[in-house]
Amino acid sequence: MNMQEAAERADAILDRTFAAVEPAVNWTHGETSEGDCDVSRRRAVMTVISEERRGSFLGVVERHWKGEGFSPLGVNASRKMPATYFETPDDFRVRLRFGGNGQAFFEVATPCVDRSAVTAPTAETVGPNYAGGPIPTPDVRSDFWSGGAADSPKS
Secondary structure (H helix, E strand, O other), rough: OOOHHHHHHHHHHHHHHHHHHOOOOOEEEHHHHHHHOEEEEEEOOOOOOOOOOOOHHHHHHHHHHHHOOOOEEEEEOOOOOOEEEEEEEOOOOEEEEEOHHHHHHEEEOOOOOEEEOOOOOOHHHHHOOOOOOOOOOOEEEEOOOOOOOOOOOOO
């Protein structure tokens, strides 16, 4: 496998992950970085994920990754900025972490492969594509993902 093929595999992992998230979220491509023999692909979620929904979002992604045969490597259980880390059977490392303002960031890092040129990802974003520039804070509201404790019925 060369770096381009590995980048395409990383994109496929991200495509399947986003397809598993219901309700769907808006996202944009993040930076692609290349090492001597590896590639990292990134995507940022542009839908606001409320602090109350972050555990649910992580759970959806973790269940999908486990269903794909990925192995858990670790978690950051911080309430405000949680993260989860997995590895695929073919040694790709996948990560979901939350940054400020409820923005979720995905990264897939490839194992070391044969050196080659790497093209930009081709998947159509859901919402504007901010690739190559600064990614703004999430600005898309979702009835489900952006909701929180204030939206829950009072007991």
